[in-house]
Amino acid sequence: MKKVIIIDYGSQYTQLLARRVRELGVYSEVIQYDDTPSNNFGAIILSGGPKSVNEQDSLPLPKWVLESNKPILGICYGLQLLAKNLGGKVKRTEVAEYGKTEVEIIQDPIFYNIPKHIITWMSHGDSVTKLPQKYNVIAKTKNNIYAAIKFSNNIYGLQFHPEVKHTDHGEKIIKNFLFYIAKLEKNWSLNNFIDEKINEIKNEIKDKKAIIALSGGVDSSVATVLVHKAIGKNLKAVFVNHGLLRLNEENEVKKIFKDLIGINLNIVDSKKRFLNRLKNIYDPEQKRKIIGEEFIRVFEDDAKGHYDYLVQGTIYSDIIESAASGKNTAKIKSHHNVGGLPENINLKIIEPLKFLFKDEVRKIGEILGIPKHILYRHPFPGPGLAIRIIGEITEEKLNILRRADQIFIETLKEYNWYNKVWQAFTVLTSIKTVGVVGDERNYDYVLAIRSVDSVEGMTANWSKIPFDILEKVSNRITNEIKGVGRVVYDITSKPPATIEWE
Ligand SMILES: Nc1ncnc2c1ncn2[C@@H]1O[C@H](COP(=O)(O)OP(=O)(O)OP(=O)(O)O)[C@@H](O)[C@H]1O
Ligand SMILES: O=c1[nH]c(=O)c2[nH+]cn([C@@H]3O[C@H](COP(=O)(O)O)[C@@H](O)[C@H]3O)c2[nH]1
Ligand SMILES: NC(=O)CC[C@H](N)C(=O)O
Numbered sequence: 001m002k003k004v005i006i007i008d009y010g011s012q013y014t015q016l017l018a019r020r021v022r023e024l025g026v027y028s029e030v031i032q033y034d035d036t037p038s039n040n041f042g043a044i045i046l047s048g049g050p051k052s053v054n055e056q057d058s059l060p061l062p063k064w065v066l067e068s069n070k071p072i073l074g075i076c077y078g079l080q081l082l083a084k085n086l087g088g089k090v091k092r093t094e095v096a097e098y099g100k101t102e103v104e105i106i107q108d109p110i111f112y113n114i115p116k117h118i119i120t121w122m123s124h125g126d127s128v129t130k131l132p133q134k135y136n137v138i139a140k141t142k143n144n145i146y147a148a149i150k151f152s153n154n155i156y157g158l159q160f161h162p163e164v165k166h167t168d169h170g171e172k173i174i175k176n177f178l179f180y181i182a183k184l185e186k187n188w189s190l191n192n193f194i195d196e197k198i199n200e201i202k203n204e205i206k207d208k209k210a211i212i213a214l215s216g217g218v219d220s221s222v223a224t225v226l227v228h229k230a231i232g233k234n235l236k237a238v239f240v241n242h243g244l245l246r247l248n249e250e251n252e253v254k255k256i257f258k259d260l261i262g263i264n265l266n267i268v269d270s271k272k273r274f275l276n277r278l279k280n281i282y283d284p285e286q287k288r289k290i291i292g293e294e295f296i297r298v299f300e301d302d303a304k305g306h307y308d309y310l311v312q313g314t315i316y317s318d319i320i321e322s323a324a325s326g327k328n329t330a331k332i333k334s335h336h337n338v339g340g341l342p343e344n345i346n347l348k349i350i351e352p353l354k355f356l357f358k359d360e361v362r363k364i365g366e367i368l369g370i371p372k373h374i375l376y377r378h379p380f381p382g383p384g385l386a387i388r389i390i391g392e393i394t395e396e397k398l399n400i401l402r403r404a405d406q407i408f409i410e411t412l413k414e415y416n417w418y419n420k421v422w423q424a425f426t427v428l429t430s431i432k433t434v435g436v437v438g439d440e441r442n443y444d445y446v447l448a449i450r451s452v453d454s455v456e457g458m459t460a461n462w463s464k465i466p467f468d469i470l471e472k473v474s475n476r477i478t479n480e481i482k483g484v485g486r487v488v489y490d491i492t493s494k495p496p497a498t499i500e501w502e
């Protein structure tokens, strides 16, 4: 089965590209320009990127790309890179084009069945200004900028972004490239993915043993069932209680695990070890790094030389935000299982879901027959309550937050709102404010409630929860929990905020 290799030059849209290709039935994987591609690929797509191809430290076109003789589609920076490498010139032109831009198309197989005038989404300051005669300009903008260039029968570049929904017929253009130019077969689905992954894992682990880091969350539950299908009893699940869990989490996980498969589950009590290391730590990135490292050390201790592999439920959004997706992608925060990992690790890490988004992972879970109550749990971050307590973590604050979280979630369920939102939780700020209770002055913490709607966690909007539910949550929290004097609702989307506060 031929896949598409996408080389990531740091575009905001690289992940979207990967998805669009998969949605069209062709498997795609994102790699970095200095990675070695696996052999079985049928086409290459070069993503956009923030740099100019003329900058000294801009990311280059690896030699194997043109040498492979495979069909290539360059997008924005990708187009400019192709032009530069094939004898053309790229310049910072007077006109920059951002946003909706009309493009006039000249007939070509890549534009099969596409109208002559379309609106495209542009985001560029540089443009291709000169080309050797043999290359055809197959689309132009009103500003006379080259919007599409045909370098050969199977090498194309687009200045606009076909992967974003704002480009008319964008999906059709990608489809034409995949099926008419690259002549790939539509043969990928999540079903194939499961079979392929199971084979891949079998071949890699063979008769060795693996630990799966099971949190009871969606991703690791799906990874557990998948890897169990591949290596059966050679898989052991390990759940870490780091003391940063929600109320009753350990019991919930035991229940979930029972519903999953009957393999060994080892619950490791590591509360002391995590909480000791987090004493006096205020900085969010430092918290994340400490937690990432401690997790690995716990798994290594548990493996004690009997296990060679560690399976994690890492998904694509964890990688993007940790800036591990590309050298030119900005780091937002270190997810404990990616950017927060220590340098030296004694276990080989396997991440079967790392190229997928949450909604794709849920679909795989459904195919694998995992019960809905597991698949549709709200995500819960590995670092747990540590990144929901702003500033130093103390037992007192953990207790407050646990109870507040419980009240919020319980109320959402009571009003049938739990499944209407993507993720909901509470955050304990370290700010205290003045209140009045029973005619007395009160000076207690501000607690925030946060609930968001999202598809894959990369962007999110705050949930429009009815006021009477919010009122009930606020009343219960201030009445039932000593230490909270005020409740606020977070009405910020992502971007500019992130979902978690740290
Ligand atoms: N308490 C834990 N014990 C063991 N492994 C954990 C724990 N928390 C997180 N992990 C590991 O870290 C990975 C990433 O955590 P993350 O929260 O993103 O995924 P998840 O918990 O599987 O799913 P969800 O996003 O739905 O919470 C998990 O898939 C799991 O492998
Ligand atoms: O396992 C995890 N380890 C982490 O370090 C981590 N940080 C954020 N998250 C979860 O990722 C999603 C996006 O969150 P942010 O908008 O806060 O980055 C949300 O669902 C967050 O709960 C994490 N999950
Ligand atoms: N979106 C892009 O790939 C932009 C490419 C390049 N940085 C430009 O401004 O033209």
Ligand SMILES: [Mg+2]
Pocket (backbone or CB within 6 Å): 215, 217, 218, 379, 380, 381, 382
């Ligand atoms: Mg989780």
